[in-house]
Amino acid sequence: MKIRYMLSELWIAFGFPIIVLGIIILVYYFSKKRMKKNVFFYKIFRYIKISSCIIFICFIIIEALIINYPKYNRNSDDYIIVLGAGLDNGGVPNLILRERLDIAIKCTKENLAQYIVLSGGQGTDESTSEAQAMSEYLQAKGIEKNKIILEDKSRDTNENLKYSKEKIEEFSNKSISDIKVKIVTTDFHAFRSSILAKKNGYKNFDNYSSTMPWYFVPSTYARESIAVIKSILFDK
Incomplete structure (x- = not known):
């Protein structure tokens, strides 16, 4: 059971995202020249890149807050x-x-x-x-x-x-x-x-x-x- 949990979580954390990222890179590599020739698709792709950068920055900020939030308070409570x-x-x-x-x-x-x-x-x-x-x-x-x-x-x-x-x-x-x-x-x-x-x-x-x-x-x-x-x- 423990091994199954571990493999499942490792797949979610690393395997699936790496495959998705690989597909995105391949699509970009084989279509970037065509996109540059088409003004409409080039603008869309540019907006996607900008949006991706913003999302990534927000992700890093939120992760920093999650990691650094105080988690072990030993005060007495009701x-x-x-x-x-x-x-x-x-x-x-x-x-x-x-x-x-x-x-x-x-x-x-x-x-x-x-x-x-x-x-x-x-x-x-x-x-x-x-x-x-x-x-x-x-x-x-x-x-x-x-x-x-x-x-x-x-x-x-x-x-x-x-x-x-x-x-x-x-x-x-x-x-x-x-x-x-x-x-x-x-x-x-x-x-x-x-x-x-x-x-x-x-x-x-x-x-x-x-x-x-x-x-x-x-x-x-x-x-x-x-x-x-x-x-x-x-x-x-």
Whole structure:
């Protein structure tokens, strides 16, 4: 299973992009002379080159922000929110999600928060909600059930934070702006989760992130830059 994951992620990160880039270079090489003779196509190709340069610069800037965003804050907070990441075999936290849950356990043992909010709904291919599967994992590791709050409606990161806010406010009878929250996710995801936390009214929050196997890094960080733009423009 681990080898299959590794090969899949390496293909997404390196194999597929290299093939696409190779095709683009070949098309350019064999058609550039013809394009120069045709004013219309030459102008279009010029705009494509300029646009590609702008997109590349934006990609580099976003990646720098994702990489350099603070990810390991050890301040004491009132609540931990663990963001869902998917289940294996329909009902078991996957590798990335287990890493996040282990960080939540570590934070709890170090008294960095009193309560853990587990955020994640049930997918069409899952036999239970992510929140319930996470709860079972934590309880098996010795976390008391009365310290766990389930949020089992969300389908994405924005909804994770939106519905977790509702659960926390209901549980505490306080506004989210008056509550200190620690968001537990994976390192590549910390920057975007902070953007969405601010959009959802969180004022006093920080991040404590888990890491991931090296073979996940290229593809997840590359995809995350696109997700950041999507969250900025469309998530409310």
